[in-house]
Amino acid sequence: xVRLIDEFRRPELLIPLLERxxxxxxxxxxxxxxxxxxxxxxxxxxxxxxxxxxxxLLSGPGCPVCVTxxxxxxxAIELATLPNVILATFGDMMKVPGTRSSLAKEKAKxxxxxxxxxxxxxxxxxxQNPSKEVxxxxxxxxxxxxxxxxxxxxxxxRNIKNYSVFSVHKLVPPALRALLNSGEVKLDGFIxxxxxSVVIGLKAYQFLADEYQMPGVVSGFEPLDILxxxxxxxxxxxxxxxxxxxxYRRTVTFEGNVHAQKAMEEVFKVVDADxxxxxxxxxxxxxxxxxxxxxDASKRFETKVDYSIEPPNCSCGDVxxxxxxxxxxxxxxxxxxxxxxxxxxxxSSEGACAAYYRYDRFINxxx
Numbered sequence: 001x002v003r004l005i006d007e008f009r010r011p012e013l014l015i016p017l018l019e020r021x022x023x024x025x026x027x028x029x030x031x032x033x034x035x036x037x038x039x040x041x042x043x044x045x046x047x048x049x050x051x052x053x054x055x056x057l058l059s060g061p062g063c064p065v066c067v068t069x070x071x072x073x074x075x076a077i078e079l080a081t082l083p084n085v086i087l088a089t090f091g092d093m094m095k096v097p098g099t100r101s102s103l104a105k106e107k108a109k110x111x112x113x114x115x116x117x118x119x120x121x122x123x124x125x126x127x128q129n130p131s132k133e134v135x136x137x138x139x140x141x142x143x144x145x146x147x148x149x150x151x152x153x154x155x156x157x158r159n160i161k162n163y164s165v166f167s168v169h170k171l172v173p174p175a176l177r178a179l180l181n182s183g184e185v186k187l188d189g190f191i192x193x194x195x196x197s198v199v200i201g202l203k204a205y206q207f208l209a210d211e212y213q214m215p216g217v218v219s220g221f222e223p224l225d226i227l228x229x230x231x232x233x234x235x236x237x238x239x240x241x242x243x244x245x246x247x248y249r250r251t252v253t254f255e256g257n258v259h260a261q262k263a264m265e266e267v268f269k270v271v272d273a274d275x276x277x278x279x280x281x282x283x284x285x286x287x288x289x290x291x292x293x294x295x296d297a298s299k300r301f302e303t304k305v306d307y308s309i310e311p312p313n314c315s316c317g318d319v320x321x322x323x324x325x326x327x328x329x330x331x332x333x334x335x336x337x338x339x340x341x342x343x344x345x346x347x348s349s350e351g352a353c354a355a356y357y358r359y360d361r362f363i364n365x366x367x
Contacts, residue, residue, distance in 0.1 A: 008222030009045075017227045022052050024234045030056045030186060031233055032179075032322050034172065035193035036063035036350025037221055043359035045223045051230060058185065058322035061175050061275060062193060064140045065092045065348035066320055069274040071308040072168045073344075074098045076137050078303040079166055080111045085301075086129060088122040089137035090144075091115045092348045095341060099308050119151035126155070126163040135297045138167040143195045145169045145286055146260035149267035152288065152295045164297040167287050170273055172196050173204050174284035178275075180212050185322040189215035189233040191226070194248045201256025202246050209242040220248040267292050276310075276344070277317025316343035319352050326356040333361055 033039055039059045042048050048057050061067045077098045080087035087103070094104045094115065107113040112132070116122050119136060126134035138148045148165055155163045172193060179185070192205055197218045208214040215236035219229035229247045236243060246252055264286065273285025288296035310317070314336070315329035326332050326345070336342040338354055345353035 008220070008224040010224075013224055014227060017224070017231060018050060021055070021227065021231055021234065024238065025052060025054060028054045028056070029188045029234065029237065030058060031189045031191055031230065032058045032060040032185075032187050033191040033219075034060045034062040034176065035191075035195065036066070036348065036352070036355075037195065038062065038191055038193070038219065038226065039352050040350060040355045041221045041223075041226060043355040045226075046359075047223060047226055048360070051227075055230065055234075057191075057230075058187075058325075059319060059352035060179065060190075060322055061278060061320045062172075063320075063345065063348050063350040063352065064144075064170060065096060066316060066344045066351050067170060067175075067275045067277070068096070068139055068168055068344065069276050069308075070099060070310055071274065071305055074100070074305045074308045075298075075303050076166060076168075077101055077103060077106055078305060079135055079137075079297060079301055080106050080113050082133075082301060082303075084132055086112045086114060086125060086132050086134045087137060088114050088116045088125055088134060090117075090139065092350075093137060093139060095347050096344045097311060097341060097347075119147050123151055123154060123158075123160060123163060126160050127158075130162060132162060133301075134163050135301070136163070136165045138165045138169055141170055141172050141193075141196050142199045142264070145268065146199060146257070146263050149263040152267045152292050153263065155295060156292065161294075164295045164300050165288060166297040167268070168273075169268070169286040170275065171270070171284050171286065173200070173207070174281050175275060175278065176205070176208060178278055178281045178284070179321065180208075180214060182321075187214065187322070188237050189217070191229050191233070192216045192218040192244075194218060194220050194225075194252065197248065197252045197256065199257045199260045202244055202252060202254045204256070205244045209244050213242040215242045215244075217245045218248050218252050220251070275320075277320040311342045314343035316345040316353070319345055326353040327361075329353070333357060 122136040268286040269289035318324040341347045345351040
């Protein structure tokens, strides 16, 4: 496995590729990486500083923790503090600040909140605690949504009645449409997500080229992947012919994972959803449908959240739209750090602010 990874980091391949990219010096280019893991890779490997300055790489709404609305975070905290409830969630959600508290703070006060690495663990917790109500806090894009759908199907099959899901899952393609419709940021192409595309396939992005004449390339996550993707985008822009291309062919197919898609279609229904920094995007969220509503925590448990407000002076929403870089936020590295985050972009392992703080802040200080 190490050898296979090293193949995508070989200098004798990367250096000529960078030289070819540097030949595109005729104008300024702006490409948005949609996936948070791409943002981390770009920062980690110094790609943003390796490509010519006429090529801007902007972070987009590709971190599921970051785009979760403040109200949905507050609602999850309210659910966690209900009597007789165990809230199970992925670790990135623990430190995300709500309006009044966070899951980590509520756990410290005594709430039964458990970090899970899979929905299977959440089902096991439900089986082991039959007198408790176990709520899985379902946050993620099309990458994790199928695993949550399978957990609901498994709970139904095994008659696990004390398991439910608070689903705030988001769909990536509608967010791309919303960004383009806003016209707020001028883009020349999208570096499309690899993990999401494994599930939904290349076909899900065809509207970008057909309706918006916007180039897009699905990319892997190693330096060679990302640089090849940038070169492919540059060639598209230069040719004036927008296409949806697949750099990540070793993993992504045109159709995607049909089995996972069917599981999502069986369990979820598509609804309008609120995205941090963007607002309500039509048909961009997933909630449990009527057929499986017994597993819908939002219907099984009543919570009142009428106090949600965005963190003051936090630019997370602007970063998610590509309007600002993390460096442009007044709180970055001062009032907001990974140890004491103000906004979710500094919390998540896929958050742009966290990636910039870890890998890019000293480079910026020297500039």
